[in-house]
Amino acid sequence: MPTIITVNGERRSLDADPETPLLWVLRDELELTGTKFGCGIAQCGACTVHVKGEPQRSCQITLKDAAGLEITTIEGLSGKVAEAVRKAWASLDVVQCGYCQSGQVMAAVALLQAKPKPTDADIDTAFDGNICRCNTYTRIRAGVHAGSKMLGG
Amino acid sequence: MSNSDLTRIFAISTPGDGAAVETSSATSRRTFIKISGAGLVLGLMPLPEVAGLGGAAEAAATSLAPNPFLVIAPDDTVTVIIKHLDKGQGAATGLASLAAEELDADWSQIRTVFAPADATKYKNLEFGVQGVGGSNGLSNSYSQYREAGATARAMLVSAAASAWKVPAAEITVKAGKLAHSSGKSASFGEMAQAAAIVAVPKSVKLKDAKDFVFIGKSFPRVDSVAKSNGTAKYTIDQQMDGMLVAVIARPPKFGATVKSVDASATEKIAGVVRVITIPQGVAVLAKSTWPAIKGREALKIVWDESKAETRGTAEIFAEYRAALDKPGLPVRAEGDAAAAMAKAAKVVSVDFEFPYLAHATMEPMNAVVRFNGTKAEIWTGSQLQTVDQGVAAAILGIKPENVSLTTLWAGGSFGRRAVPDAHFVAEACMIAKAYGQPVPIKTIWTREDDIKGGYYRPAYLHRIKAGLDAAGKIIAWRHVIVGQSIIAGTPFEAMAVKDGIDLSSVEGANNLPYAIPNFKLELTTTKIGVPVLWWRSVGSTHTAHATEHMIDILAREAGRDPLMFRMDLLAKHPRHAEALKLAAFKAGWDAPLPAGRFRGMALHESFKSYVAQVAEISLKDGGGFKVERVVCAVDCGIAVNPDVVVAQMEGGIGYGLGAAMKGAITLKGGAVEQSNFDDYEVLRMSEMPRIEVHIVPSTAPPQASGSPVHRRSCRPSPTRFWPRRAFERLRCR
Ligand code: FES
Ligand code: FES
Numbered sequence: 054m055p056t057i058i059t060v061n062g063e064r065r066s067l068d069a070d071p072e073t074p075l076l077w078v079l080r081d082e083l084e085l086t087g088t089k090f091g092c093g094i095a096q097c098g099a100c101t102v103h104v105k106g107e108p109q110r111s112c113q114i115t116l117k118d119a120a121g122l123e124i125t126t127i128e129g130l131s132g133k134v135a136e137a138v139r140k141a142w143a144s145l146d147v148v149q150c151g152y153c154q155s156g157q158v159m160a161a162v163a164l165l166q167a168k169p170k171p172t173d174a175d176i177d178t179a180f181d182g183n184i185c186r187c188n189t190y191t192r193i194r195a196g197v198h199a200g201s202k203m204l205g206g
Numbered sequence: 207m208s209n210s211d212l213t214r215i216f217a218i219s220t221p222g223d224g225a226a227v228e229t230s231s232a233t234s235r236r237t238f239i240k241i242s243g244a245g246l247v248l249g250l251m252p253l254p255e256v257a258g259l260g261g262a263a264e265a266a267a268t269s270l271a272p273n274p275f276l277v278i279a280p281d282d283t284v285t286v287i288i289k290h291l292d293k294g295q296g297a298a299t300g301l302a303s304l305a306a307e308e309l310d311a312d313w314s315q316i317r318t319v320f321a322p323a324d325a326t327k328y329k330n331l332e333f334g335v336q337g338v339g340g341s342n343g344l345s346n347s348y349s350q351y352r353e354a355g356a357t358a359r360a361m362l363v364s365a366a367a368s369a370w371k372v373p374a375a376e377i378t379v380k381a382g383k384l385a386h387s388s389g390k391s392a393s394f395g396e397m398a399q400a401a402a403i404v405a406v407p408k409s410v411k412l413k414d415a416k417d418f419v420f421i422g423k424s425f426p427r428v429d430s431v432a433k434s435n436g437t438a439k440y441t442i443d444q445q446m447d448g449m450l451v452a453v454i455a456r457p458p459k460f461g462a463t464v465k466s467v468d469a470s471a472t473e474k475i476a477g478v479v480r481v482i483t484i485p486q487g488v489a490v491l492a493k494s495t496w497p498a499i500k501g502r503e504a505l506k507i508v509w510d511e512s513k514a515e516t517r518g519t520a521e522i523f524a525e526y527r528a529a530l531d532k533p534g535l536p537v538r539a540e541g542d543a544a545a546a547m548a549k550a551a552k553v554v555s556v557d558f559e560f561p562y563l564a565h566a567t568m569e570p571m572n573a574v575v576r577f578n579g580t581k582a583e584i585w586t587g588s589q590l591q592t593v594d595q596g597v598a599a600a601i602l603g604i605k606p607e608n609v610s611l612t613t614l615w616a617g618g619s620f621g622r623r624a625v626p627d628a629h630f631v632a633e634a635c636m637i638a639k640a641y642g643q644p645v646p647i648k649t650i651w652t653r654e655d656d657i658k659g660g661y662y663r664p665a666y667l668h669r670i671k672a673g674l675d676a677a678g679k680i681i682a683w684r685h686v687i688v689g690q691s692i693i694a695g696t697p698f699e700a701m702a703v704k705d706g707i708d709l710s711s712v713e714g715a716n717n718l719p720y721a722i723p724n725f726k727l728e729l730t731t732t733k734i735g736v737p738v739l740w741w742r743s744v745g746s747t748h749t750a751h752a753t754e755h756m757i758d759i760l761a762r763e764a765g766r767d768p769l770m771f772r773m774d775l776l777a778k779h780p781r782h783a784e785a786l787k788l789a790a791f792k793a794g795w796d797a798p799l800p801a802g803r804f805r806g807m808a809l810h811e812s813f814k815s816y817v818a819q820v821a822e823i824s825l826k827d828g829g830g831f832k833v834e835r836v837v838c839a840v841d842c843g844i845a846v847n848p849d850v851v852v853a854q855m856e857g858g859i860g861y862g863l864g865a866a867m868k869g870a871i872t873l874k875g876g877a878v879e880q881s882n883f884d885d886y887e888v889l890r891m892s893e894m895p896r897i898e899v900h901i902v903p904s905t906a907p908p909q910a911s912g913s914p915v916h917r918r919s920c921r922p923s924p925t926r927f928w929p930r931r932a933f934e935r936l937r938c939r
Contacts, residue, residue: 081494086443087436096883127436150294151433152568152617177892188860190894
């Protein structure tokens with residue numbers, strides 16, 4: 054029986070094994086490859102999506118569990134906060150290899166939505182689950198603060 | 207595959223004679239001549255066939271492509287063809303800016319695409335093959351890409367001069383616009399078609415440094431937007447019709463081989479298509495990634511471990527310790543270290559252990575291969591394109607020119623993707639060949655494959671014994687290094703192994719800048735069945751740490767300030783001294799610290815760049831410490847894009863710090879004990895120090911590590927004032 058999930062506002066019907074992690078459903082079935090694989094065990098945050106605006110690790114949600122959830126991926130991210138974060142990321146040239154950055158941007162948007170004026174400690178907490186092997190942490194931090202400023206924070 | 211095979215492959219695919227090359231490629235490529243009709247194309251080279259150069263063939267008749275490095279299209283875009291992999295170091299931005307500089311383009315009209323594998327056009331001018339390493343991406347291309355831009359500019363100017371009937375010398379070019387005082391003006395796009403029929407100038411004049419508008423300035427990266435909205439495509443993102451995904455069950459110990467496989471449970475999993483045994487292990491091919499991973503878990507494999515490496519970390523270091531007492535190969539010797547040591551007022555001897563380290567690139571290794579029996583297409587984040595192409599050809603039994611290789615954005619490398627045996631492309635080719643059908647197959651590594659898969663920074667043991675005279679001056683230095691060679695047995699051996707000494711094992715120790723009258727450095731190279739590889743800054747990852755740590759210990763023993771202790775020994779090394787002074791000044795070396803904070807410094811030269819750092823740490827409640835602040839000064843020659851240099855220094859400091867404080871690969875009975883980021887820990891946000899980077903002004907050409915490709919490990923980071931606990935922890939690492 055197909056599983057129905059809602060991704061970026063669209064209802065999608067999927068025949069994949071219901072135990073398949075959402076990560077691979079997004080990437081392989083829906084070709085939404087902006088969501089990245091980094092570890093598969095909830096350690097790196099490269100696979101971060103939003104479920105009702107909350108950052109979640111898509112490698113840890115099965116297709117079965119995703120049924121009925123409203124999922125937003127980096128491709129579907131929109132709104133004022135997302136725009137501010139993208140602007141901040143571009144103006145500070147946060148990215149290096151870029152592979153972790155979908156996850157970082159998802160984490161940044163979720164943080165600023167929940168806390169428009171995050172402190173450095175808030176940033177530490179929000180981002181400690183998002184590994185960047187290029188160690189762009191300095192600029193991610195600056196990017197979050199810059200995004201916050203743009204939003205009037 | 208043997209070394210001589212590889213050497214042969216190199217020879218075949220890197221003809222040195224440019225003219226001969228053009229002739230042969232003209233037969234196999236759609237050339238500009240064919241498209242636009244002979245007679246119009248004096249001196250034009252074939253339009254580069256580049257993936258992502260949308261509509262290149264159609265646009266060709268009206269585009270200017272005077273060399274393999276750029277295409278100016280009628281829509282006013284300037285596409286710069288990037289010959290090196292961009293794995294985050296900013297190669298695309300850096301190379302594009304060199305061409306844009308001499309072209310006087312507007313930055314907004316610049317696009318980039320990666321060049322196909324073709325060493326005849328895109329070889330690294332320092333290596334002779336296409337590829338990048340030793341942070342030389344920018345330095346080897348510095349003139350080449352500037353000349354490419356200058357050539358196109360001259361042709362545009364010449365075309366405008368003819369069209370406007372004015373002397374070429376009166377035409378100005380600025381921000382992508384040609385203009386004349388008569389009021390005439392044109393964009394590059396408008397003039398491209400006319401310029402395409404102008405003879406390519408034999409030589410061009412390059413700008414004076416004072417006229418630079420891009421070089422030395424900070425301008426935006428070309429990849430920021432695509433990498434923050436999820437649209438940048440990496441190898442793992444390739445999705446093609448009929449594509450299969452493969453994962454490989456790899457041996458639990460290095461060197462083990464498959465004895466027998468029971469794939470019955472695997473074959474029952476929906477989506478699994480085929481199970482194939484290759485020399486690297488057992489590949490599970492499936493219609494998508496998850497069934498491939500599940501299928502691999504369901505395999506029952508009996509491994510033959512008779513030839514496997516079975517030593518563990520403890521045994522390996524026990525052997526290394528025993529080797530310390532035997533004489534090694536002499537690397538550098540001045541004066542008489544033994545005699546001076548005997549006369550020293552104080553002798554200090556310290557051993558430094560360094561573990562194996564995984565690169566743990568954020569995107570694990572992968573490659574897509576489609577092979578139809580006579581031709582192959584490969585998509586991967588290739589760092590040594592010529593090697594990958596040659597190895598693929600040898601495995602598939604076709605000529606290298608029948609292997610088209612498309613380089614994609616890579617999710618990090620730190621050296622990991624520059625593999626002399628091209629192993630991750632090789633295994634993907636073996637799978638494609640065995641599968642026998644012309645469908646694209648994406649072979650991917652999971653994180654467990656990556657952490658357990660070898661190609662590590664080798665483990666090393668150092669012993670440094672030094673003697674101080676009564677005045678606290680270093681009069682003797684004996685340094686012994688024990689560890690595996692990265693380069694012996696690879697095609698790079700002739701380049702980097704001299705008289706049995708792998709220069710990458712000793713770099714950073716053999717060029718120690720300090721004036722020490724009696725100096726001896728020895729190397730003992732070991733043979734361990736663990737595959738090893740260069741890891742960001744290579745030899746300096748361990749030599750810098752050992753030597754700088756030792757200098758700090760000696761400064762303390764001599765009762766001297768570590769800054770002045772170093773400065774006194776640097777009279778002959780002004781670039782080192784300048785970097786050190788700048789870091790110390792910017793850090794406020796003399797300023798008192800708040801209670802609980804400690805400060806230390808380190809200095810090192812790597813890939814001809816000079817880096818000094820001052821770090822501040824604080825003690826954590828319950829033990830341990832945190833690096834709070836790092837002030838870094840770097841002299842890398844001209845910083846082509848200073849902001850990219852700063853980013854590379856920030857990244858390098860974090861990468862090195864993570865390794866120094868957290869990550870270590872250990873083996874037990876030959877099996878790797880770590881498997882993912884839960885037990886191979888890396889630096890995270892809350893552990894990243896505040897970093898300030900200061901660039902030493904320079905007009906020297908960008909050095910080997912020149913800007914975008916700059917990388918440095920912070921391993922040598924400060925120790926002098928660190929409390930003993932911290933100090934011990936670093937030392938025993
Ligand atoms: S892939 Fe999901 S947290 Fe790493
Ligand atoms: S930018 Fe490369 S891993 Fe974060």
